Structure formats: structure tokens, C-alpha cells
Amino acid sequence: MGISTVVADDEQPALARLARLLEHYQDIDIVGRASNGKETLRVVKEKAPKLLFLDIRMPEPDGLEVAADLAEWEEGPIVVFLTAYEEHALEAFELAALDYLVKPVRRERLTKCVERVRLAIRDRNPSTAYPESASEKFSTQIALSHANPRVDERHLVSLEDISYFTSRDERTYACVKDAEYPVNTTLQALQESLPNHLFLRTHRAYIVNLGEVSGITPWAHRSFNLTLKNGHQVPLSRGYAQAFKQRVNWF
Numbered sequence: 001m002g003i004s005t006v007v008a009d010d011e012q013p014a015l016a017r018l019a020r021l022l023e024h025y026q027d028i029d030i031v032g033r034a035s036n037g038k039e040t041l042r043v044v045k046e047k048a049p050k051l052l053f054l055d056i057r058m059p060e061p062d063g064l065e066v067a068a069d070l071a072e073w074e075e076g077p078i079v080v081f082l083t084a085y086e087e088h089a090l091e092a093f094e095l096a097a098l099d100y101l102v103k104p105v106r107r108e109r110l111t112k113c114v115e116r117v118r119l120a121i122r123d124r125n126p127s128t129a130y131p132e133s134a135s136e137k138f139s140t141q142i143a144l145s146h147a148n149p150r151v152d153e154r155h156l157v158s159l160e161d162i163s164y165f166t167s168r169d170e171r172t173y174a175c176v177k178d179a180e181y182p183v184n185t186t187l188q189a190l191q192e193s194l195p196n197h198l199f200l201r202t203h204r205a206y207i208v209n210l211g212e213v214s215g216i217t218p219w220a221h222r223s224f225n226l227t228l229k230n231g232h233q234v235p236l237s238r239g240y241a242q243a244f245k246q247r248v249n250w251f
Contacts (some may be wrong), residue, residue: 005123008063009055010039014103018082019054020041025114029062036088037061041069051117056083057185065178067097071221071238071244078239080113088162098200098204098239116204119191123201125242144181145167152211157181159198163228165190200247201227203235210247 005028009015015033018093022028029055036059044052052070056063063081070076080099098120101112130171141156163175167187173180189219191201202208208226215227218237236244244250 002027003051003117004031004049005042005051005053006030006034006040006045006049006077007053008031008034008043008058008066009053010035010058011055014055014082018105021105021110023109025111026119030217031191037063037066040066044070044077047159050074050121051080052077052220053080053082056081060206066222073113076238078117080117115188119188120239123240138142142174142183144176146184159195159210160209163209163230163232164234165199167205178232183238200240200244200246202240206234208234213248 005022007015007018007022007030008130009018012035015035017028022030030049031049032043034249038060040052040054040058040063046126054066058066063083063232067079067119070079075175079097080101081097082101082103082105089146098132099116101109101113140160141158142162144155144157150243157174161176163172163177165172165183165187166180167173172183172185172190174183174185180201187201187205187207191199198209198211199207200210201244212228212230213226214229216243217225217227217233219225219235220242224241225233226236
């Protein structure tokens, strides 16, 4: 089954161009289009898509208002914002958008976005079976670089001792106790290789050791902050919240 998708943009040439680009991805299935805020809400309600490409500057209401409305829905779509203006980026992510594309959308950038969408959908619908022997399929250790980049040495750390992995400034880090150490890989590669009975993606920039979570605090727009045993806090965005709730038996 494909990823049901709605595209919303009041600029018809931009909407048509994005639709043509999306045809290159076999699992993207466009089930509806809209040209203003009211129509977007109606189409999303009728089609119940998994994914919504949403232009920010639309009339009646604008895209940010539409996203805020959808954030209150029990099962809203994953939102990817579209705009020709980058100044809305921070506000877009505060509304728990998965991604943010600047028009005109480039094929290479869209491909990265679609990959993020696939991962987010996979995390929203994880396998319900986590056998006790699952850890046997994975390495139980990981090699971490020295915190000082001038020191060319690595040391092995047990995965269970890692509180979280995070990505910033195009680098990936592992948190062990109160210190962060560079990891020579990407979050996406880690997500595909880490034991899924132990780690879970909670945000586009975080993978968390579930055994290290000690508390959950509500945040804006149905997102949360997770408090870890070492006192650190990491975000749990709306797009990953359902998978987290299933994993920790949050009813």
C-alpha cells in the first residue's frame, strides 16, 4: 500500500510541478489536491492521507493555521511545509512539521524528504512483536570516537550505556552518562541497525534508549519532552509520539 498524499498550494504551477516530481516515487500516492486552507481541511478529512504537503502562504486560513488545527486531530497526517520564504522555518518546526521545503522544490531535496517520511511512517506503525532474543541479531557494542577530534582513538561502549544519539551540524553524537562522543555514521543508518527493542526514534534529530526514559512532560502542539535518568531532556515530536506510546504501553 502506498503513502496516501494530499498536496495543498494556492499557486497552481507550483502544485502541478510538485505533483509531477512526486510521480517519481512509486510509493507516493496523491489522493487529493487543495488550493486554500478550508479546502485543505476538507480534503484531509475526506481522504485521511498519511502525508500532507502544505504551502504556508495560502488563503482561508494559511498553512500555519491549518497545521495548528491538524495538530489537534487524533490521527492527523505527517506535515511537510512548502514555501518560498525561509523565515517561517522555526514556526513550522514548532508545529511539529516533519520537514520544510523551499520552493521551487529540488528533486534531490525532495528525495531526502520522502526518505524522512518513510521512516516516520515506519515508526508510527512499528512491529508489535519484540522477541527477547531480538538483541542477538545486533552487536551489543559500538565504537565511539574520542571527544577530542585531534585524538585518533576509539573505545567500545555497550549500547545499554548510551542514553541517546543525536544529530547536529551534520555530525552524529552518542550520549554516555553526561558526555557526548562523535559517531562516524548517520542517524538514519543507526536507526536501521540498532536493536529496535532498545532504541526508538523520537525526533528528526534524536534516537533514545527507552530504558533510560524516566519521565514524560507535555509540550506544545501534542509533542512532549522526555526526561532521562541522567537528567537530560530530549524531544518527542508529534510524528513519533504514537510509536513511543505503543512501545511503553501508554494507554
